[in-house]
Amino acid sequence: MKKIQGLGQYLNRHFKRVGQLSLFGLLTVTLLACSKNPEPQANGIHELRYQSLTGVVTLPELAEDLGYLGDVRLKYVGSVQGGPQDLQALTTGDVDVATAFDGAIIKLAAAGIKIKSVVASYGSDDKSWVGYFVQENSPIHSARDLIGKKVAVNTLGAHYQFVLKDYLAREGLTDDEIKQVEFVVLPPANTEQALRAGQIDAAALVSIFQDKALERGGLRKLISDTDLYGSFTAGSYVFTEKFIKEHPEVVKQYVTGVAKAVEWTKQTPREQVLARFKSIIEKRKRNESDALMQYWHSYGVVSKGGLLNAKQYQRWIDLFVKQGQFKPNQINADSLFTNQFNPYSNEKAQ
Known part of the structure; x- marks a missing residue:
């Protein structure tokens, strides 16, 4: 037992x-x-x-x-x-x-x-990938800028979180600094709205939700999983x-x-x-x-x-x-x- x-x-x-x-x-x-x-x-x-x-x-x-x-x-x-x-x-x-x-x-x-x-x-x-986005006027331009910020993912312990943590480590952040990046679980359908409302600082968006969000403009890509690994x-x-x-x-x-x-x-x-x-x-x-x-x-x-x-x-x-x-x-x-x-x-x- x-x-x-x-x-x-x-x-x-x-x-x-x-x-x-x-x-x-x-x-x-x-x-x-x-x-x-x-x-x-x-x-x-x-x-x-x-x-x-x-x-x-x-x-x-x-x-x-x-x-x-x-x-x-x-x-x-x-x-x-x-x-x-x-x-x-x-x-x-x-x-x-x-x-x-x-x-x-x-x-x-x-x-x-x-x-x-x-x-x-x-x-x-090249047709379907996970991108990590911020608002166009966001001060976040690098991995280090994410320290102390909130990032929305669809679930913990899965693709979106793993990839971003790997990106942060590749960019030289220590384990303690990575722990200061707060991952927030949000349903994909609500993620874009939360990003635009300033409730989160960055968001992982996959192609279907990503394309819909980019059509409306005002967002900027920080990194994507294909930038790190290719297809x-x-x-x-x-x-x-x-x-x-x-x-x-x-x-x-x-x-x-x-x-x-x-x-x-x-x-x-x-x-x-x-x-x-x-x-x-x-x-x-x-x-x-x-x-x-x-x-x-x-x-x-x-x-x-x-x-x-x-x-x-x-x-x-x-x-x-x-x-x-x-x-x-x-x-x-x-x-x-x-x-x-x-x-x-x-x-x-x-």
Whole structure:
């Protein structure tokens, strides 16, 4: 019991956030005894429970609409604000599959939770990237100017926070100085308004919210994740190892569908992709607007079919080691993912 409580304390330190849904202290018991794995229905259909973003079409949702998921059906169980929250739902057995920033996945795996990334979910490229913005007349022009300032991110312990902390460290700020930069959690839909109202000093904005904000003017980019890393895959879809072992065919069909959807978006004219998004949002009847998806440019998945590689995880492992959070060789990047279910893995090998 003490071991379980200790694991819960570890995770709470790294995934702490306002209004967290449930305690991590019971997640080990949940994974071993209470997982609600899907059973095939009479017609052979398998349901996969998942969470999604309001007003956004994710790759699995697109894959299902395109008919790429075969006998797998997605079962929407609610909205989510960020990857750590989605990972928490996965570990407590409330969803079957989750997606998160690779850095958050690494930390959960390092805590001893048996999970495996199976296909890329998003990234940053020349069409879609995360930018950190200030007001045009802001005195903030460098990393050092952020000391003592408030920066809005969508969630703690994920992409937006990790990247900015890396930027601050690269620019020579000490650990104590970085700790003086206050990260404020705000829903992406409210971030621009908070920035313009002066409630925060800087904000992370991704393409959909970013384009909408820049159309209105008055903002200036401080740095972007692609300025630091170039184009890169940043997040993955994740299953527990237990689920993969018990339902390999379900995982294979899911990964195949997502992989094909990635390539479909790369090969299809943007206008047709947007029309498909609009149709999907209308059909699912969640009382949401399709306005945000009209600003979509790319999912940012760099690799073909969302293939994963050790480099995308090693970047963050090295950062954790540098920050003193991990010991050298504490976790092996190759152990975090598998491409065995991806139909494009054979092409890469050839």
